[in-house]
Amino acid sequence: MKQVVEHQSDVLVIGSGAAGLTLALHLAEKSKVILLSKGPLSEGSTYYAQGGIASVFDEEDTIESHVADTLVAGAGLCDEPVVKFTAENAKAAMQWLITCGVAFDKEETPPGSTAEAPYHLTREGGHSHRRILHAADATGKEVQVTLQDQARNHPNITVLERYNAIDLITTRKLNRPGNRVQGAYIWNRDAEHVETVRARFVALATGGSSKVYQYTSNPDIASGDGIAMAWRSGCRVANMEFNQFHPTCLYHADARNFLLTEALRGEGAYLRRPDGTRFMPEFDERAELAPRDIVARAIDYEMKRLGSDCVYLDITHKPADFIIKHFPTIYKRCLELGIDITKDPIPVVPAAHYTCGGVMTDLHGQTDLNGLYAIGEVAYTGLHGANRLASNSLLECLVFARAAAEDIESQLNKIPMPGSIPAWDESQVSNSDEEVVIAHNWHELRLFMWDYVGIVRSDKRLERALRRCAMLQQEIQEYYSNFRVSNNLLELRNLVQVAELIIRCAMERKESRGLHYNIDHPHKDESPKPTILQPD
Structure with a gap:
């Protein structure tokens, strides 16, 4: 007979990317947290995010401009108060990251200068100003590694790696009064048995569902787990039709998930047909800096019209040292595959990249189910509307994780620990033979x-x-x-x-x-x- 394993914590956080880590670190000052990771702690979309995080740091930029750009990209479906809330809280969220030790790139200062260098801001499609803070072309990795190191070393955070969340446990499922989350059943991938977590609060930070498509830039774990679990527990979902296809995923047999950041186009890269001619000016006056949906459809149209397997992203007209300095990760990876991006155009195709819809929440990340929160890509907050503006994704993770933490903290002394929960029943199933x-x-x-x-x-x-x-x-x-x-x-x-x-x-x-x-x-x-x- 297999051992029955039950865990207990104030808060169960399912997902270990920017949203989950930020929430866990904020809550751990006053509560016990279990942080659940389906794979290794770092294996999520955050780690692979290249471009950066949008926030107003330039004196010539304004929060109103960030809001306006987000609303334009969202094509009339953004919830404007949510957009304002996010943009207004962006700088505080970024300063928290900086305090945590995230090293964003800075401008070079003249020799002998004692002034603190300002942050280097880049510009991406849909933005009217340079407002993207970044760490070269590996911003997500810098954020992920910095935060996960702190989470591992925090005495109030228990990290469970290689665990799948199976389903949420609710009072309704247990035939108890009301409908509140009580915890979750989780599958230990190494021991191959189901365990139980009892928790006063549960937060879904499981990312999106781009793995539902044949071609995706996302890591293998992006399988819509949180959305499906929330739906099965009675939560509404919204805007699931809006799936963002990143226009430029590397087209190569040995690198099917490798993304080429929008910052390449922000720094002047052109999209070209196989014959070398540009085509984006024919589709939009913003050319390569048009929002992602327009660029992805243009590439899809040209590929189908020409019967071509891919198009090409070309930044070879920029100085080689500029390219290598700003895009070291991309330069190195492409070179390993025989492509020198300082000399060669890069073959690219669109790939499923981001889920703009998700589990409906309020400004605190609270879902329809009492005690259940959803933050980051798993959630529908109203921020992205019909299309996400570049570099607003990690920003949403940070802003709403902080908001959810504040809301949970305000209730910690009011919500008792759930009572006993039945163990997972495997008595009627067998090992698969098919x-x-x-x-x-x-x-x-x-x-x-x-x-x-x-x-x-x-x-x-x-x-x-x-x-x-x-x-x-x-x-x-x-x-x-x-x-x-x-x-x-x-x-x-x-x-x-x-x-x-x-x-x-x-x-x-x-x-x-x-x-x-x-x-x-x-x-x-x-x-x-x-x-x-x-x-x-």
């Missing part, structure tokens, strides 16, 4: 999502996708009911649920706006609203 079913369903799901619910959609494609999704859901649920859990099964179960939510949201939106483009509804509605789905 892993090929998971592999086949996994491939089918990601392929039809790419083909039917990708950069360009149609009503017929969405209808086909929903029918296939329903068939897969039935198969996967039957499999889940009969066999012991595994990492691939848990991720597939969550991905197929998120796929359904994406498709249903896309079918409800009878217009084209931002990241959602439907050839059967090419025009914009005059009074757009968020697409909100409510569980049965």
Whole structure:
């Protein structure tokens, strides 16, 4: 008989990127925190974020300008008070990171100068000013490593690595009064058994769901776990149709997930057809600095029109030392693959990159379920609208983690520790003898999502996708009911649920706006609203 393992903490934080780490570190001053990581602590989208974090540091820039740029990129669907809240709290969040030891790049000062060097600010697509703080082209890595080192060494934070969250435990599921989160069932990947966490509060910081697509810039863990778990627990989701496809993912057999930061275009890189001609000026007056949805659709159009496998990102007209200094990670990685970016254009394709929708929350990150918070990419706050502005993603993680921490701290003395929770029951399941079913369903799901619910959609494609999704859901649920859990099964179960939510949201939106483009509804509605789905 397997040992029953139960953990207990004031707060369970599921996810260990910028959002989860920031929340854990803020809460740990006054409470006990369990930080759950599906893989190694560093394996998440934060670690791979290259570009930077948007915040007003330049005297010529303004919070109002940051707000305006975000609203324009969001194509009429941003929640303006949320945008203002985020922009107004950006600088404090950044200063906290700096206090933690995050080393953002600074300008060079003249020899002999004793003045403190200002931060080097770059500009990215959709921004009207230089306001992106960065650490070369590996900002996410700098943030992740700095914060995770502090979390590991904090006496009030218990880090559990290589654990999958299976499902949230609620009073409703336990047939107790009300509906409040009580903790979660988690799967220990190394010991291969299910454990229980009791907690007064639970925060989802699980990132997005881009793994639902065949081609993605995200790490393998981005499987929509938090969105699916929240939905199964009765939380609303919104705007799941808005999936951002990053325009420039490296096109190479040995580097399928390697992203080429938007800062390359911010510093003057051009997009070129295979024959060397530029094409972005033909699609938008902002050319390469247009918002990501416009750039991704332009690349997709040119590739399909020309029958080309890729287009090219070219920064060779800049000095070699400038390129190497500003983009050392990209320079090194491409050189390993035989591409010298100081001399050669870089082959690129669009790839699924960011989930703009998610679990609905308020300004404190609180969801529809009492005690459950969602922060970062897993959440729908209203900040991003129909398209996320570059470098607002890590910013959202930081601002809303701090807001959630304040809200949780204000309730710590009011909420008792949940009572006993039943152990996970495996008495009616057996070990899988058909892993090929998971592999086949996994491939089918990601392929039809790419083909039917990708950069360009149609009503017929969405209808086909929903029918296939329903068939897969039935198969996967039957499999889940009969066999012991595994990492691939848990991720597939969550991905197929998120796929359904994406498709249903896309079918409800009878217009084209931002990241959602439907050839059967090419025009914009005059009074757009968020697409909100409510569980049965």
